[in-house]
Amino acid sequence: MIEIRVDDNACNGCGLCVKDCPMHVYELRESLSVPVHPENCMGCLSCHEICPAQALEHKGIYPSRRHYIDIRVCEMLNRVI
Amino acid sequence: MTDGTIEKMKGAFSTDLVYRSEDVPLTCIPNPEELEDTLHGLMKLNGLIIRSLEEVAGRGANAVTYRAGRKYGHEVAKYFEKMENIEEALKELSDILRGQFTFEIWKPADKTSYIIQENGSTFIYLVFHDCIVRQTLRRNGQAQGGPLCQTLYGYVVGAIEEITGRKAKLEIVHTGPNACLKKLILQ
Numbered sequence: 001m002i003e004i005r006v007d008d009n010a011c012n013g014c015g016l017c018v019k020d021c022p023m024h025v026y027e028l029r030e031s032l033s034v035p036v037h038p039e040n041c042m043g044c045l046s047c048h049e050i051c052p053a054q055a056l057e058h059k060g061i062y063p064s065r066r067h068y069i070d071i072r073v074c075e076m077l078n079r080v081i
Numbered sequence: 082m083t084d085g086t087i088e089k090m091k092g093a094f095s096t097d098l099v100y101r102s103e104d105v106p107l108t109c110i111p112n113p114e115e116l117e118d119t120l121h122g123l124m125k126l127n128g129l130i131i132r133s134l135e136e137v138a139g140r141g142a143n144a145v146t147y148r149a150g151r152k153y154g155h156e157v158a159k160y161f162e163k164m165e166n167i168e169e170a171l172k173e174l175s176d177i178l179r180g181q182f183t184f185e186i187w188k189p190a191d192k193t194s195y196i197i198q199e200n201g202s203t204f205i206y207l208v209f210h211d212c213i214v215r216q217t218l219r220r221n222g223q224a225q226g227g228p229l230c231q232t233l234y235g236y237v238v239g240a241i242e243e244i245t246g247r248k249a250k251l252e253i254v255h256t257g258p259n260a261c262l263k264k265l266i267l268q
Binding site: 023040042064065067068071 | 117120121124183187189190208210211212215216217219220254255256257258259260261262
């Protein structure tokens with residue numbers, strides 16, 4: 001099962017993850033996002049992408065193939081960073 | 082351009098390799114890593130074709146891409162063993178397609194069976210993990226759920242029709258960067 005952790009210090013309670021999740025994994029409680037049904041998470045990572053505070057962490061995800069990452073661009077970025 | 086330059090250019094296309102008609106290629110040549118440029122070129126081209134199709138044909142683009150996907154599904158699945166069990170058919174399809182459209186049959190935790198009956202319709206949730214369509218769209222910065230996703234819709238419907246002989250519909254429930262949730266509605 002996927003484990004979800006919300007960084008309470010980072011979460012700003014915007015509720016975007018609550019609205020976006022099709023499986024209603026999250027609920028807003030006292031202005032913080034709480035994963036109330038992590039067992040229903042299918043690992044799409046939409047919440048990750050949408051979270052403006054980057055407060056979410058998922059453990060046990062199957063990472064899909066990412067051939068769209070341009071290796072040359074990454075190499076260039078690595079050199080700059 | 083001098084003659085020397087042209088000869089140099091032509092030299093790159095001349096090898097000592099002997100190709101015989103009976104030779105069956107068993108490995109990818111060149112190494113897939115060397116194909117990165119080709120892959121990115123194909124993804125860009127596909128994205129541009131779909132974008133242009135949408136501009137010209139509007140909503141009709143979905144019908145074109147759906148039909149293309151359905152043909153692909155029928156084509157791939159015609160070599161499969163025919164079976165009536167839809168779960169078995171999906172499992173086999175997922176195994177064979179690993180790398181292009183890798184999917185798993187999925188259910189919410191409160192459901193006991195993968196075949197769900199709700200409001201008079203029977204459906205199965207499918208989570209698509211590896212998907213060449215998603216990669217193409219993200220490569221080009223295009224939105225998910227558009228005409229290119231209809232190819233996948235047609236693909237699964239075509240394959241299911243071919244294997245089980247049953248009519249089906251695929252509904253996009255949710256699209257994400259790492260996986261997409263689809264509903265296979267059985268008729």
